[in-house]
Structure formats: C-alpha cells, structure tokens
C-alpha cells in the first residue's frame with residue numbers, strides 16, 4: 418500500500434483526502450496499468466517474440482486457457498501450424514513444433530524433460546511414477562522394472578488373459594444382444610471403455626471388474642470424476658488432495674481418487690496374500706501371468722530393490738488412467754474410419770472374411786494377434802492410418818528446453834522455455850505427409866521406395882524416444898484383435914446418419930462428441946446368436 422500511496426502522491430493526488438472507494442479505484446487502475454505494461458513488454462521482448470504465430474499468442478495466459486477449455490484445441494493448433502509454419506509461438510515462453518523429424522530428434526533422449534510440476538499436479542496419484550517423473554534416473558530405473566511386462570514375448574504369453582478379459586466377453590455380449598440374428602445397436606464409446614478397463618484391471622489390478630457386462634458399475638463413475646478432477650486441479654492446483662465439500666464436483670473427484678487408491682491397494686494386498694499361500698519353488702505351482710505379478714516380482718538388477726505395495730499401486734493406477742480412455746478411443750476412431758470410408762471398409766472386410774471365414778464350428782476361435790499381423794496387412798494399415806488421423810492424445814505434450822537452449826531455423830529459445838508437441842498437427846503436417854487430411858491406409862502398404870515420407874518417420878501418436886508410451890504394444894494387441902474379430906463376427910453400420918459426421922471433441926483426449934457413438938451390428942452367422 419505504501420508504494421501505491423507514494424506513486425499516487427508522485428502523480429499529484431492528495432491521498433489523505435481520498436475516500437476508500439476512490440482509493441480502491443486508483444489502486445485497481447495502477448494494478449491494471451502495471452499488468453498491461455508487463456504484458457506488452459513480454460509480448461514484444463519475450464524469447465518467443467520473433468517466432469511466427471497469431472499476435473495474441475504472446476499476450477499471457479488468455480490464449481492458453483481459451484484453448485484449454487475449448488474442445489477444439491487440437492484443431493486450433495493444427496490450423497495455426499498450417500498458417501504460420503512448423504515452429505509457432507504459443508505463449509511468451511512456449512513454442513509448438515509440427516515437424517515430425519525435429520520432434521523425434523528432440524524426444525530421442527532424456528534432455529528435453531517433462532515439466533515436473535505440471536505432470537506431478539495432474540497425474541500423480543499416491544506416489545511419483547513412471548508417467549509423472551521428470552527425473553531421468555528415476556525414470557530409467559522404473560522403466561527397467563516395468564518394461565518386461567509390455568514386451569511382445571510377455572504380451573504373447575498373456576494374450577489369452579488379455580482376450581479373455583476383453584475381446585471374448587465383448588463378442589459374447591454382442592452375440593447375446595443379437596438374439597436370433599437380429600441387429601442391435603450399442604454405444605461403442607461405453608462398450609470399448611468397458612473392454613479396455615476390464616483388460617487393464619485384469620492385468621494390473623489382478624481382477625477384471627466385468628464392466629463389459631455391467632456398464633453401470635460405480636468404477637466408471639469414479640473414473641469419469643477422477644478425470645474431471647485432474648483437469649480442474651491442473652488449473653487450480655491448490656484444490657488438489659484435500660476435501661472441498663463446498664465444491665461438489667471437485668469433492669467428488671477427490672473422493673473418487675481415494676476410492677481408486679483404496680481399490681488398487683486392496684487388490685494388490687489380496688494378490689500378496691494369495692502368493693503367501695504358494696510354494697513358489699514348486700514348478701507346478703500356478704502363478705498368475707499378468708502385469709501385476711511382473712511388477713511384484715520385479716527386482717532392480719543394479720540395486721536388487723523391489724517395488725513396495727504403494728509403488729506398485731501408483732504404477733497400476735497410472736496404467737489405468739493412461740491405458741483405458743486412450744485405447745478405447747483408438748478403437749472408436751478405427752470403427753468410425755472404417756464406416757466413414759466404405760471402399761476401405763469393403764477391402765478390409767474382404768480381407769478378414771477371406772482369411773478367416775466364420776463358421777458355426779469355429780465361432781469361439783479368436784483371431785490371435787500374430788495371425789492378424791501375418792495375414793491381415795490391410796487391417797494393420799487401417800489401424801495405423803486411424804491412429805495417424807485420430808491420435809487419442811492429440812495435443813500439447815510439453816517439454817522443457819535444456820541448458821544451452823534450442824535453435825530452430827533463425828529462432829533461439831533459451832533454457833527453461835517450453836516446446837510443445839501436438840501429435841494431431843504432426844501426424845497431419847503437409848511437410849511430411851502426402852494427402853495429410855485424407856484417410857489413406859494404402860500409404861502404409863507401398864513398397865519402401867514409394868512410401869509416403871511421413872510413414873518413414875512415423876507418427877507421434879504414442880510419442881517417441883525414452884518417454885514414449887510403455888503400453889503401446891498392449892494397446893496395439895487390443896485394437897488389432899478386437900477389430901479383426903468384430904469384423905469377422907458382425908456386419909456394422911452407423912446406427913443413425915448423424916454419427917457419420919462425428920467431430921472429435923478434445924477433453925484431455927480426442928473423444929467422440931458427447932461420448933456417444935452408436936453403431937448397429939448384425940451377426941454374420943445368425944445361428945451363433947440364437
């Protein structure tokens with residue numbers, strides 16, 4: 418206050434004679450003027466001042482919050498890149514990069530770290546984990562322990578468990594819905610979320626919750642509320658981890674988070690109790706084959722340390738958060754892309770039905786992942802293309818510029834600035850892809866020499882480098898097996914014409930609008946459903 422009154426006196430105002438309201442107005446005016454000068458100064462002289470971009474991108478946080486709360490952030494960033502180029506200004510100290518090659522180069526080591534506070538504030542539930550950490554040593558050590566659960570050989574060993582929790586019950590449910598071969602329609606957004614939940618719960622918590630059968634389970638509610646809580650506490654981090662009964666939505670999120678943690682700890686303790694009853698020196702003993710078991714058994718080769726119960730729980734929860742919506746949305750967008758592009762649809766259906774004709778006698782066979790990869794190349798290309806065009810994690814994966822700064826073209830960004838990668842913009846950049854906005858699975862099948870330059874560099878849908886998605890292989894297995902088997906068993910069509918014009922709507926991830934995507938299914942072999 419002293420500073421303000423001195424300033425007012427300097428400006429010739431008789432402070433002693435001012436009433437409280439007038440004084441308040443003067444203070445507000447001075448604060449506003451100060452804010453305006455600082456903003457204009459940053460706009461003109463901040464490190465990103467010369468980077469191309471819309472004029473308002475350098476005006477502080479408005480643009481950031483506007484984009485954050487719109488459901489079209491992915492589109493806004495993409496259009497700005499199309500207009501201003503591959504490196505654009507997104508804030509006074511932030512640029513976005515849509516050049517896939519450059520993005521992959523920057524992400525190829527641990528030098529460009531995650532912004533620690535942001536990831537901790539949003540994603541840290543219980544303890545630091547592989548997703549939230551910004552510390553390369555912690556990350557390397559944790560990845561050594563977790564990665565064995567997600568390699569192809571391990572996943573192949575677990576395939577029956579994965580399909581047993583996901584694709585098989587989904588097919589059984591759909592056949593039950595199609596009594597006597599009748600068509601039925603379902604909201605795939607909910608069905609696929611149930612599937613991906615059941616798979617992760619089975620693998621990382623040790624038990625499927627059968628959400629495919631029970632769409633109304635309270636766990637779905639906890640999850641939705643937890644995600645909303647993460648979005649809110651990302652902006653208002655002071656609300657995090659405390660009861661706030663006067664803000665019902667935040668409070669609900671807080672309670673949901675506690676429920677999820679309690680569930681994880683309970684499931685892990687149940688497994689530990691079960692293991693205690695086994696004689697594991699006996700080779701005939703039946704030890705569960707899943708991610709939870711691998712996490713519990715994991716031992717650091719350098720230190721010999723194991724993960725304790727809370728550490729395992731925090732990794733299991735992060736797998737649930739990172740591995741359910743993402744995979745379920747990838748499944749939704751793949752079905753959408755197939756239906757939206759009938760000629761691709763026809764080709765992929767022919768491929769599946771020619772290679773794996775469905776007869777009543779083999780109805781319970783599942784087309785396994787290795788068979789999909791070996792015999793259904795077009796389907797694989799369709800899935801790759803769908804992940805390119807509709808990356809579930811679509812925008813703003815931020816990293817901090819390390820010591821020494823970053824020079825791109827004629828721009829220099831000092832250490833501490835942020836570079837942001839948007840998989841949606843990178844996967845659709847005309848710098849790298851021919852017909853970037855079109856759905857062209859054939860681009861992934863061309864001989865090497867004729868391949869789209871983009872295919873050689875690859876997409877950023879699972880990110881890249883040491884911090885790339887650890888669950889990529891699991892997600893790909895779920896997607897390939899589920900789509901191949903759904904094609905084999907059912908004819909699909911949009912349940913209503915409006916679903917053919919579905920627009921992505923971004924809420925942290927690239928959702929289908931209002932989480933509603935209804936598809937009508939008719940069984941290909943009526944007798945399977947009677």
Ligand code: HEM
Nearest residue numbers: 547548736739740743744747810879880884886887888892
């Ligand atoms: C189609 C499905 C999926 C997509 C598109 C996807 C995408 C991504 C992306 C873009 C990242 C980087 C995030 C960042 O840096 O902020 C990531 C990281 C991660 N994902 Fe996935 N993901 C998928 C499925 C899964 C699954 C099934 C799991 C379950 C295990 C999983 C677990 C993780 C974890 C633990 C990380 C952090 C990895 C690290 O920092 O080392 N994801 N994912």
